[in-house]
Amino acid sequence: MPVVRRKKRPAGVLVSKRTKQTIGPETRVQIMLVEYIKLKYPRESQFLIRIGNEGRRSALGHTIAVQSGLMIGASDIFLAFPHRSYHGLFLELKREKWKLTESQREHFERQDAFIKRMQSVGYAGYFAIGFDEARKVIDGYLS
Numbered sequence: 001m002p003v004v005r006r007k008k009r010p011a012g013v014l015v016s017k018r019t020k021q022t023i024g025p026e027t028r029v030q031i032m033l034v035e036y037i038k039l040k041y042p043r044e045s046q047f048l049i050r051i052g053n054e055g056r057r058s059a060l061g062h063t064i065a066v067q068s069g070l071m072i073g074a075s076d077i078f079l080a081f082p083h084r085s086y087h088g089l090f091l092e093l094k095r096e097k098w099k100l101t102e103s104q105r106e107h108f109e110r111q112d113a114f115i116k117r118m119q120s121v122g123y124a125g126y127f128a129i130g131f132d133e134a135r136k137v138i139d140g141y142l143s
Contacts, residue, residue, distance in 0.1 A: 025095035030076060033093065033134045037079075041142055047081040047088075073110030075118075075125065079141070086124040089141050090115060096130040 023031070030050070038045040051074045057065060066072070075090035082088060092111050100108055115125035124141055128134035 026076075026093060026098075029093050029095055029131050029134065032131045033077070033138070036131075036135055037138060041138070044079065044081045044142060047079055049078045049080055051076060051078055071114070073107070073112075073114040075111070075115060079138075081142075083141060085122070086141070087122045088124070089137075090118050090123055090125040091134065091137060092125075092127045093134055094127065094129045098129050 034045075034048065034050075037048055053070060053072070053074050053076075062070075075092040077089075077091045077093065079089040079091070092115065111127070115127070118125045126137045128137050
């Protein structure tokens with residue numbers, strides 16, 4: 001029987017055989033951050049929650065999602081671990097070298113408003129561009 005060799009992919013790139021979709025750069029940053037938190041802060045990582053707001057939906061899918069609790073602009077990650085004077089941490093992740101474009105402005109403003117709303121009631125909330133910045137936010141929050 002002949003040996004079938006699989007084509008090697010760069011580390012961190014996952015592909016679904018069924019849909020042929022790759023994982024985007026922002027998701028890769030999020031995966032790296034979650035792995036980092038699990039390794040460096042195992043106790044606190046038990047309180048880490050991914051908020052699944054991303055993705056395209058049909059009009060009906062969007063309506064159902066909103067009616068069932070989707071909050072447009074909610075941060076990507078919530079660390080439900082109180083520390084110092086904060087109830088928890090909301091963190092909005094952006095891919096490396098992210099720059100705000102005009103087409104993203106409305107969505108960014110919703111994300112900014114969400115973070116400010118959470119800060120107004122005692123949560124920490126930040127934007128982080130890339131893994132290094134996100135790691136610094138987590139380390140700063142938990143130190």
